[in-house]
Amino acid sequence: MDSKAAEKQLKELYNLLNQYNYEYHVLDNPSIPDAEYDRLMQQLIKLEKEHPEMIAPDSPTQRVGGEALSAFEKVRHDTPMLSLANAFSEADLRDFDRRVRQAIGDEFTYICELKIDGLAVSLRYENGVFVKGSTRGDGTVGEDITANLKTIRSIPLKLNESYSIEVRGEAYMPKKSFLKLNKAREENEEMLFANPRNAAAGSLRQLDPRIAASRNLDLFLYGIGDYGSTGVTTHSAGLDLLEKLGLKVNKERRKCESIEDVIKYVEQWTEGRPNLDYEIDGIVIKVDSLDQQEQLGNTARTPRWAIAFKFPAEEVVTKLIDIELSVGRTGVITPTAILEPVLVAGTTVQRASLHNEDLIREKDIRLGDWVVVKKAGDIIPEVVNVLVERRSGEELAFEMPSHCPDCNSELVRLEGEVALRCINPKCPAQIRESLIHFASRNAMNIEGLGEKVIGQLFSHQLIRDASDIYFLTREQLLQMERMGEKSASNLLSAIEASKANSLEKLLFGLGIRHVGAKAATTLAEHFESIDRLASTSREELLNVPEVGEKMADAIATFFENEEFEQLISKLKLAGINMHYLGQKRATLENIDSYFTGKTVVLTGKLEMLTRNEAKDRIEALGGTVTGSVSKKTDLVIAGIDAGSKLAKAEELEIEVWDEVRLLDELEE
Incomplete structure (x- = not known):
């Protein structure tokens, strides 16, 4: 041809x-x-x-995307992508309506749209051809995720007309795709995504576009960056234009002549959201006229012509069938409610933590009760209360056992603690949980060595303590269920790679009581080697910043224990690094870091760093990251949807940065 x-x-x-x-x-x-x-x-x-x-x-x-990227490039939006102020009640909506009327009078129309629970993105077309796509970022600067967005089949690579235009939308993962993805991850013993939004965001921030392509994402467009050259005069006409150009716009939008109509629309979708095949977390209400939007203007962070109504946490009723007990790595006995399966906020819930015996008594929870369940923060299932009026008289009061459900040792309640605890150091459940902790992401980060694999290895008596992990053979791994040649090779490679971790990872992985990830880093920086730490007295430990009496006692007790001494020896024999590999904080302070000696608070959703990454990098430069804002706070980093902490920072006149400013300072 x-x-x-x-x-x-x-x-x-x-x-x-x-x-x-x-x-x-x-x-x-x-x-x-x-x-x-x-x-x-x-x-x-x-x-x-x-x-x-x-x-x-x-x-x-x-x-399908090309080769994997090494990093995402920064993209500056032609028009900033503002966040929206939130409303949580009918009163909030009426207050918003009052403010609008005071500013522009009574002659206007609202346009209401479903608030898709996904990741905000911007798409740029030149002469009708899709040339660039990016995340919202801080609203001014995002990340170039063009290759990943091209894998979403509802995004046209060429418009129906040769427009040059920047459009905004929400990328999301349909419910079916989310359930399918989590099922596959569970089978592969990978960490499950908490909800479809996290899954969509995680997929679009993969450096390999083939991963995004495999996850069946979708997208709804909801706006235009700059309406100037479009000729439209209302937001609703802009949405019609997007449809005309071949872009996907949500069909459930509605014009509303009054706040009463808006409230009816909100009520309709508060009830109707479970029937959608995608997640929504609220309703967006906008003044429709673009001229009136301009007249109303913006605050520093949000437009005055729009508001987002956020749905209350979804509550459902189901039956509590049983209460199951589990033993944690520190011996704490945790009761968990076993429920008749019920759909809550988009996922099926069968279990909910009951925390401790006191909570069960306080809420008078009995076996066979009908209970109200919700997801705290739309993520973690919890029992809200019991429907006492639905009791038949056959419900049974629950009593916590006197002996460990795993090793049958007598349980104790330590002074000042709420929880019952098994103090048998040979308890199989504690050993198994400690192995899971040792291999976890924030500890030795051994990819592929998840809860199920460790459970199999432990039941086959192939591992009895953490050091045994490093003496596993390919032949032993191939005996495990669902463990093929490739999986075994990958796991052995991950185990080998973990030997080079810095000391703080090992210290955290050992599970010393009261020593969390931050304390492990402090100890590693101060002592530089595990031998120096092991030979240190309680008195010397108390001279280390952030080490109190309980932690000092726990560390000293750990290294005095003969079994733990043998464990360290075996880990050394396996070739595990026992030294701190990071740059000492004192050295970094000489660089004259902005963060040295400052107290920093992180709030809202960060898009370019995880919360842990931001915390680690700030603390490595001499800062201290805390969870609450006070007069002692020097700096607040505000991500997307920052709430009460940001408001308090502004009230106390504390300096506030966005994520891009933080990254700039960290890179310097």
Whole structure:
């Protein structure tokens, strides 16, 4: 086939496949069978292989992404992506309406839209072709995730018209995709995503676009960066334009003539949200007229012409079938409610922590009770209260046992503690939990050595303490259920890599009582080697900043124990690093870090760093990260949806940075 004929056929295939893709992923109304779409796609792939010089950036084959990136580039938004002020009640909505009327009078219309629970993104088209996509970031600067966004099939690579436009939307993971992803991760013994929003955000921030492509993400567009060249005069007309251009816009939007209509719309979707195949966490209400939006203007962080109504935590009723007891690595006995399966905030819940015996008594929880369940923070299931009026008289009071459910040792309640505790150091449950902790992400971070694998290795008596992990063989691993050659090789590589961790990771992994990740870093920096720490007296330990009497006693007791001494010897024999590999804080202080000696508070959602990463980097530069704002706070880092902590910082006139400013300072 000559080049002219090939070019013509390529254009025909582009148009056909883009049209069929739009019908399937945007209109949800395919006009051809999947097999026909696949046949045309294979035809296109074959033709592009024969004529690679003709592959266009908007070709349907360009959705799978290329090679993995080494990092995300920063992108500055042409128009800032502002966050929205929140409303939590009907009174808040009426107060918003009052403020709008005071500013622009009574002649205006609202436009209401579902608030999709996902990740805010910006898409840029030039002459109708998709050229760049980015995260919201701090609203001014985001990250370039173009390759990942191209994998979302509802995003057209070419618009129906040759517009140059920046549009905004919410990338999300449909409920079905979320359940499928978590099922696969559970089978692979990977950490589960807490909710679809986290799953979507995590997928779009993968450096390898093939991972994003495998996760079936979707996107709704909800706005235009700069309306100037569009000719539209209302937000609703802007949404109609986006649809005309071939972009996916949510169909459930509604114009409302009054705040009463807005409240009815909110009530409709407060009840109707479980029926959607995607998660929403509220309703966005905007003044429709663009001129009136401009007249109302913005505060420093939010527009005065829009507000987000946030749904209250969803509460459901189910039956409490049983109370199960588990033994933690420190011997604490934790009761867990076993529930009849029920859908709460988008996921099926069968278990909810009851924390301790006092809480069970306080709420008078009995076996067989009907209980109200919600997700605290829309993530962690908890029992809110008991429906006493639904009791039949057959419910049974629950009594905590006197002996450990795993090793049958007598339980004790230590002075000043609420929890019952097993103090038998040979308790199998404690040993198993301590092994899980040792391999966890914040400790030795041995990828692939999750709870199920450790459970199998422990039950087969292949590991009895942490050092045994480093003497596992390929033959032993292949005996395990669902452990193939590749999985065994990957796990052995991860175990080997963990030997090079810095001392603080090992100290945290050993599970010394009262020694958390921060204290482990402090100890590693101060003593530099495990031998120096092990030979240190209680008195010397108390001279270390942040080490109190309980921690000093726990550390000294740990290293005086003959069994733990043997464990350290075996870890040394396995080749585990026993020294601090980081740069000492005192040395960093000489760099004249901004954070040296300062108290910092992190609030809101960070998008470019995890909370732990930000905390670690600030503390490595001499700062102290705390959880609450007070007069002693020097700096607050405010991410997305920062709430009461930010308000208190502003009230106390404490310096506030966004995440981009933080990153700039850290890089310096």
